[in-house]
Amino acid sequence: SMRQSFTSIRAEVDDAGVAVLTIDRPQALNALNATVMQEVVSACLFLDRNHPTAKVIILTGAGDKAFAAGVDIKEMAAVGYAEAYTSSMLNGWETLRSVRKPLIAAVNGYALGGGCELAMMCDIILASDKAQFGQPEITLGVIPGMGGTQRLARAVGKSRAMEMVLTGARVNATEAVRMGLASRVLPAAELLDEARKLAGRIAEMSAPVVAKAKECVLVAQEQGLNEGLRFEKREFWSCFALSDQKEGMSAFVQKRKPEFKHM
Numbered sequence: 001s002m003r004q005s006f007t008s009i010r011a012e013v014d015d016a017g018v019a020v021l022t023i024d025r026p027q028a029l030n031a032l033n034a035t036v037m038q039e040v041v042s043a044c045l046f047l048d049r050n051h052p053t054a055k056v057i058i059l060t061g062a063g064d065k066a067f068a069a070g071v072d073i074k075e076m077a078a079v080g081y082a083e084a085y086t087s088s089m090l091n092g093w094e095t096l097r098s099v100r101k102p103l104i105a106a107v108n109g110y111a112l113g114g115g116c117e118l119a120m121m122c123d124i125i126l127a128s129d130k131a132q133f134g135q136p137e138i139t140l141g142v143i144p145g146m147g148g149t150q151r152l153a154r155a156v157g158k159s160r161a162m163e164m165v166l167t168g169a170r171v172n173a174t175e176a177v178r179m180g181l182a183s184r185v186l187p188a189a190e191l192l193d194e195a196r197k198l199a200g201r202i203a204e205m206s207a208p209v210v211a212k213a214k215e216c217v218l219v220a221q222e223q224g225l226n227e228g229l230r231f232e233k234r235e236f237w238s239c240f241a242l243s244d245q246k247e248g249m250s251a252f253v254q255k256r257k258p259e260f261k262h263m
C-alpha cells in the first residue's frame with residue numbers, strides 16, 4: 001500500500017484525486033538511483049491499479065534546483081557491460097508505460113539525461129522558468145538509455161534532437177516549449193499549483209475515458225496513421241459501452257454539469 005515507507009520519494013494523494021510523487025534526494029539533485037526507480041515505479045503501479053480515488057499522477061523533484069539531474073552517475077560509473085546487459089539496467093522504468101492514469105511531469109529545475117527521459121515518459125510536461133532540459137550522456141561517453149533518442153526525436157524533430165543528443169547542449173524552459181517538448185512555462189512558485197489545477201481538471205473527467213484518450217494519443221507516437229485511426233475508432237465506439245458516455249451526453253442535453261461515475 002501507499003503506507004509502505006519510501007526512502008527516496010514522497011507520495012501523497014489529495015481529495016481532488018491528484019497524487020503527487022516527489023523524488024526526494026535534493027542533495028544529489030534528485031539523481032535517479034536504483035531505489036528511486038523502484039519506488040517511483042511501484043508507487044505509480046500502486047496508484048494506477050489499487051487506488052481508485054487517485055485519478056492523475058504528478059511527478060516532480062524536491063528542492064528548487066532539479067527535477068532529476070539524471071541517472072545516478074556514482075552508482076553507474078563502475079558497472080561493466082555484462083552486468084548492465086544481464087541485469088537489464090534501467091529497464092524498470094519501462095514499466096511506467098503500463099500506467100493508464102495520466103502522468104504529469106512538473107519540471108522544477110534540471111531534467112537531464114534520465115531526468116529528461118523520465119519527463120518524456122510522462123504524458124504532459126509543465127516547466128518552471130528554472131527548468132533546463134538536456135541529454136548530456138554523450139559527454140559521459142554513453143548515449144541515452146531510457147528512450148531519449150526515440151522520444152526526443154518524436155517530440156522535437158530530428159535536427160534538434162540530433163543537436164541535443166550529439167552535443168549534450170541544454171535548452172531552457174522557453175526553448176523547450178517552443179520546440180514542443182513542454183506545454184507551458186510557469187513561474188517556479190506557481191508550478192505545482194498549476195500542475196494540480198491541470199490534474200484536477202482531468203480528474204473530473206471519466207477515468208476510463210481519460211485512459212482511452214491517453215492510450216490513443218500514445219498510439220500516435222508509436223504506430224502509423226492507419227493503425228492509429230483504426231485503434232482510435234474502436235476506442236471511440238467502446239466509449240458507448242460506458243455509463244459515463246450516457247451521463248456526459250445527457251448532461252449536455254439537459255444543460256447541466258456531468259457527474260461522471262468513472263465507469
Ligand code: CO8
Pocket residue numbers: 027028029031032069070071072073074075084089090110112113114115136137140142143144145146
Ligand atoms: N548522478 C549522481 N550525482 C549527481 C548527479 C547525477 N546524475 N547530478 C548531480 N549529482 C550530485 C553531484 O555529484 C553533487 O554531489 P556532491 O555534493 O556529493 O559532489 C550534487 O549532486 C550537486 O551537484 P553539483 O555540485 O554538480 O551542482 P551544480 O549546480 O554545480 O551543477 C549540474 C548542476 C550541471 C546538473 C551537474 O550536477 C551535472 O552536470 N550533473 C550531471 C548531469 C548528467 O550528466 N546527467 C546525465 C547522467 S547519465 C543518464 O542519466 C542516463 C545514462 C543512460 C545510460 C543507459 C545505460 C543502460
